[in-house]
Amino acid sequence: MHSGSVIAFGEALIDRLGPPGGDPSLDLPITDCFGGAPANVACALSRLGANVSFIGSLGNDAFGENFKNLLIQRGMNTSGLQEDSLRPTRVVLVRRDSDGERFFEKFVGEKGLGFADQAIFCEQIIRDWPLLAENAKWLVTGTIPLASEISSKAFLWCIENALHSEIKIAVDLNWRPTFWRKEVSTVLEPSLKEKNQILSILKNVSLIKLAKEEAQWFFNTSDPTEISSSLPQSPSVVVTDGSNPILWRLNNHLGKSFAIIPSSVVDTTGAGDAFTAGLIYKLISVELDQISQQIAQDIIQFGIACGSHVCKGVGAIEPQPYLDEIDNLLSLSKGGIS
Template structure:
C-alpha cells in the first residue's frame, strides 16, 4: 500500500474547519432508472465530508479537506474542483493502487435517491478506504493551527485502514480543543460486503459508530437514523443519552427540523424549493450551513433567537441544493441564501 501527498503549488494556511473522510463520485441514473444499466447517467462529485467542505468554501469559510482520491482522471478532476473552490488540500492524499469510488445512485421520480452498489473496484478496495494515518499525522499540524471545528461522518469507520486514521483525528481534535461535528450519515452499503435488505445497523455496527458519538459537540442526523441509533427522534433525549450533552439536530426530509442547541429546544419548518430536481447532498449543505453560522458564535452563547436563525439558514442551504443535479454544483453562495430567506414566508414553530 502506498499513499502519496497530492502536490500543491502553494503552501496553504491553516483553516477554521477541517473536514475528514470520503470523496467519491455519485453516478446518478435517469429518474426512475437503474444507474448500473440505464442511460443516461450523470457523474457528480460527492462524498459527505467533501460535499460539506465544498459548501463551506462557497459560503466563504476557510476549510481544509483530508482524505484520499485515486490516481485517476476522476481523482484529478476532484482535486481541481477543490482547488477552484479555494479548499486547503494539503491533507488530500493520492492513492496509486486504488481507484476513486463510484457510488451508484438511483433517483426516484420525486428526486429522492437510493444508494446502490459501487463501480471501479479492482481487488484492493477504493482510495477512501485506505486513508493513510502516517500522512494524516504529517499533515495535521499544517491544517489545524486555527481550526475551530472538525467535521466527520461515520463511513471511514467501515474500513480498517481509514478507521485508524479517522479515530486518530478525533482523538487529536479532542486533545486540542477543536469541537467535533458529526453527521451520522448512515449508509449500510459502505459497511457490508453483501447486499442486505435491512437498512438498520447491526449491534456491531452501532458499537463502531458509538466510538465517535461520545466525542461530539454537535450531532446532526436524520429521523430514521435517530430512531435506529438512539431509539428516539427527540433531540433533547438523544443529547441526554450521551455524557457530554451535545447539541443535536434531527432532520426529517420536507417535515420540520427538531433541534436542541445550548439546552434550547425548538422545531423549524422546512423550506420547499419551487422544484426538486435531486435531493443528493441536501443534508450536507444543511450541515455546512450550521457550521458556517457556528464559526461566528460559541455554542454556549446561543439563545432562542440565534438558534432559530442558525437552523433556518441551514435549512435554506439544504433546500437550495435540491434545485440542481448532484451535491456540489448547485451549492449556494451567501447571496442565494439571503434571497431565498427573504422570499420565504414560513416560520419557526
C-alpha cells in the same frame, strides 16, 4: 472570510446518478457527480466563504484528478488530500425515483484492494496536522470512514487530536449500510456491532446531525433532548426528516423548524450536507455555549435554506449556494414558507 477554519474529514467519491425512475447500472443517461458527505460539506462551506481544509483520499485516476481540481478551484486547503495509486476513486450507483429522492446501490470500479476513500493513511495526517489544526474551530466528519480498517485508524486519530487541540467535533451520523457490508443487503437497520462502533465515537462530539430513521435505529428515539442526554458530553443534536419539520437542540435551546420547499425538486442528493454546512458556517463565528434561542433558530433556518437550494440542481456540489443566494432566499421565505 471567517477567521476560524474548518477541517472536513472523510470520503470523496463519485455519485453516478441514473435517470429518474431508472437503473443507473443499465439505463441512460447517467450523470457522474462529485460527492461524498464530508467533501460535499467542505465544498459547500468553501462556497459560502469559510476557510476549509479537506482530509481524504482519491484515486490516481481521471475522477480523482478532476475532484482534486474542483477542491482547489473552491479555494480550500488540500494539503491533507492523499492520492492513492493502488485504489480507484469510488463510484456509487445512485437510483433516483421520480420525485428526486435517491437510494444508494452498489459500487463500481473496484480492482481487489478496495477504494481510495477506504485507505486514508494516518501517517500523512500526523505530518500535516499542525498546519491543518491551526485556527481550526470545527472538525466535521461522517461515520463511513469507520467502516474500513485503514481509514478508521486515521479517523480515530483525528478525533483524539481535535479534542487535544480544543477543536469542536461535528458528526453527521450518515448511516449507509452499503458502505459497511461486503454483500448487498436488504437489511437497512445496523447490526449491534455496527451500531456500537458508531456510538463509540459520539461520546466526544459537540454536535450530531442525523435523520429521523437514524435516530430511531441508533437511539430508539427521535427526540433531540433524549439523544443528547444519553451521551456524556450532552451534545447539540439536530434531527432531520426530509421535507418534514426539523427537531433540534442547540446549547439547551429547543426548537422545531419547517422546511423551505423549493419551487422544483430535481435531486435531493447533498441537501443534508448543504444543511450541515450551513450550520457549521454559522457556528464558526459564535461559541456554541453562548447561543441564544433566537440565534439557534437563525442558525437552523440558514441551514434549511442551504439544503433547499441544492435540491434545485443535479448532484450534491454543483448547485451549492453562494452566501448572497441564501440571504435572498431567507428574505423571501419569511417564517420558513416560500
